Amino acid sequence: MNEKRGVRKIVVPGELIKEMGKPGKGVFVENGKMYSAYLGVVEIRAGYVNVIPLSGCYVPKKGDKVIGKIIDIAPMNWVVDINAPYYAPLHVNDVPWHVDFGYTARYLSIGDVILAKVSNVNELGQVWITMKEQGLRKLEGGHIIQISPFKVPRVIGKGGSMIQMLKEYTGCRIYVGQNGMIWISGSPEGIITVIKAIRMIESEAHTYGLTDRIKAFLEEERGEEHGN
Amino acid sequence: MGIKSDIRLIDDNGLRIDGRLPNQLRPIKMEVGVLDRADGSAYIEWGGNKIMAAVYGPREAYPKHVQEAEKAIIRARYSMAPFSVDERKRPGPDRRAVELSKVISEALESVIFVEKYPRTSIDVYIEVLQADAGTRVAGITAASLALADAGIPMRDLVVGCAVGKIDGVVVLDLNKEEDNYGEADVPMAILPRTREIALLQMDGDMTYEELTGAIEMAMEAAQTIHKMQIEALKRKYVEVE
Numbered sequence: 001m002n003e004k005r006g007v008r009k010i011v012v013p014g015e016l017i018k019e020m021g022k023p024g025k026g027v028f029v030e031n032g033k034m035y036s037a038y039l040g041v042v043e044i045r046a047g048y049v050n051v052i053p054l055s056g057c058y059v060p061k062k063g064d065k066v067i068g069k070i071i072d073i074a075p076m077n078w079v080v081d082i083n084a085p086y087y088a089p090l091h092v093n094d095v096p097w098h099v100d101f102g103y104t105a106r107y108l109s110i111g112d113v114i115l116a117k118v119s120n121v122n123e124l125g126q127v128w129i130t131m132k133e134q135g136l137r138k139l140e141g142g143h144i145i146q147i148s149p150f151k152v153p154r155v156i157g158k159g160g161s162m163i164q165m166l167k168e169y170t171g172c173r174i175y176v177g178q179n180g181m182i183w184i185s186g187s188p189e190g191i192i193t194v195i196k197a198i199r200m201i202e203s204e205a206h207t208y209g210l211t212d213r214i215k216a217f218l219e220e221e222r223g224e225e226h227g228n
Numbered sequence: 229m230g231i232k233s234d235i236r237l238i239d240d241n242g243l244r245i246d247g248r249l250p251n252q253l254r255p256i257k258m259e260v261g262v263l264d265r266a267d268g269s270a271y272i273e274w275g276g277n278k279i280m281a282a283v284y285g286p287r288e289a290y291p292k293h294v295q296e297a298e299k300a301i302i303r304a305r306y307s308m309a310p311f312s313v314d315e316r317k318r319p320g321p322d323r324r325a326v327e328l329s330k331v332i333s334e335a336l337e338s339v340i341f342v343e344k345y346p347r348t349s350i351d352v353y354i355e356v357l358q359a360d361a362g363t364r365v366a367g368i369t370a371a372s373l374a375l376a377d378a379g380i381p382m383r384d385l386v387v388g389c390a391v392g393k394i395d396g397v398v399v400l401d402l403n404k405e406e407d408n409y410g411e412a413d414v415p416m417a418i419l420p421r422t423r424e425i426a427l428l429q430m431d432g433d434m435t436y437e438e439l440t441g442a443i444e445m446a447m448e449a450a451q452t453i454h455k456m457q458i459e460a461l462k463r464k465y466v467e468v469e
Binding site for chain 2: 010012013014015026028030035037038039040053054055056057085086087123124125148150206
C-alpha cells in the first residue's frame with residue numbers, strides 16, 4: 001500500500017475489467033474480454049489481474065493454518081467446523097497424542113477450539129486437517145473473533161507487519177487462521193484493543209494507508225491506558 | 229388479470245393511473261447488507277413492494293441425497309408475509325409460491341458459477357413484506373444483490389423487470405391496479421451485460437409484435453435497474469471511508 005490514499009476500485013459481478021494483464025483469480029473471460037466474478041477489488045500482481053472478493057466463505061487450500069471448532073466426535077475421528085462450506089474430519093492419526101479407539105472425547109470434546117493445518121483438499125471439496133506439526137495445538141482460554149477470510153491478509157499485513165504491531169502494542173498472543181478465525185489471549189484491556197483494531201481493519205480493508213491509521217489508533221489507546 | 233371492468237387505465241394524455249408514462253419505472257430504492265446474521269442480504273423498495281432477500285451458503289447440502297457431486301444447488305424460497313396483501317394471506321407455501329421459488333432458483337442458477345462449490349447448497353430466502361405487483365421481479369433483483377453481497381461468484385447480476393399490456397398499450401412495470409385489470413403481464417429476468425433472458429413468463433395474451441416490443445422495453449429498463457444495483461453494492465463500501 002504505497003502512499004496513495006482513498007478507496008481501491010470496487011467491481012461488481014459481470015463488470016468489465018479494463019486493466020491489462022493475464023486473467024488471474026476471481027475473473028472470467030468471455031469473447032476475449034475479462035469480467036469480474038465477485039463483488040471485490042481489482043489487484044494486479046505479477047502480470048495477473050485478480051479480483052479479491054470483499055466477502056464470502058473460506059475455501060480451504062492445502063497448507064493453510066486454520067482455527068477450527070470441534071462439533072462432533074466419532075470413535076476414530078473428530079468433526080471440525082473450519083468455517084468452510086464443508087466440515088473437516090480430524091483423524092486420530094493426525095493428532096499429537098496416542099488415542100485409543102473410542103477414547104477420542106478424552107482429548108478433544110465438543111466446543112474445543114484447535115489450531116490445525118489443512119493437509120489435503122480434493123476436487124470434490126473434501127478437506128482433511130492435521131495437528132501433527134510444530135505449533136499446532138488445542139487453544140485454551142483466550143477470545144475468538146471471526147472476520148471475512150479475504151481480509152486475513154490485511155490483518156497480517158505485509159510480511160506480518162500489522163499483526164506484529166498489534167502484538168507489540170497490546171502484549172497479546174494472537175493466532176490468525178486463514179479461515180478468518182482469530183484467537184486472542186492476554187489482558188482484558190489488550191484483548192479489547194485488539195478486537196477494536198481488527199474491526200477497524202475489517203471495515204477499512206479496501207482503503208489505502210491502513211497500517212498508519214491503525215498505528216495512530218494503537219498509540220491513542222496506549223495513551224489512555226497510561227492515564228492521560 | 230382479465231377482470232372485466234370499465235376502469236380506464238390510461239387517460240387522454242397517455243398517462244397511467246399513477247401518472248407514469250408507458251415506459252416509466254416506479255421509484256426503486258435498494259440497500260445491501262441489511263441483515264447481520266445472513267451471509268448476504270438486500271432490501272428493495274420498488275413502488276409499493278417491500279422485499280427482503282437473504283443468502284446463506286455455500287454450505288454442505290442437507291439432506292445428503294440432494295447434493296450434487298459436481299455442482300452447488302440453488303434453493304430459492306419465495307414467500308409472502310401474511311400481512312403483505314390486503315386480505316390476510318394464509319402463511320406457508322401455496323401453489324404460487326412453490327412455482328415462483330422454482331423459477332427464481334433457475335433464473336439465479338443461470339448466473340452463478342455453481343461448479344465452484346460441489347456438494348453444497350446456496351439458500352436464498354425472499355420475503356415479501358408488502359406486495360404491489362411485480363414481486364417476483366423485485367425479488368430476483370434483490371436476490372442477486374444479496375448473492376453478490378454474500379461473495380458468491382456470478383457471471384452477471386440478474387435484473388428482474390415486468391412489462392405488460394393495459395388498455396391495448398404495452399407498458400413497463402405494472403402496478404397492482406394495472407396487473408388486476410390489464411390484459412397481459414410479462415415478468416422477465418434479464419442478464420444486462422449479455423442481454424440474455426433468464427426468466428420469461430406471460431399471463432394474458434399479446435401479439436408477437438407486442439411481445440417483441442415489450443421485451444425490448446424491458447431490456448432498456450434492465451440497464452437502468454442494473455445501474456442502480458451497481459450503485460447500491462458500491463455504496464456499502466464507499467461510505468465507510
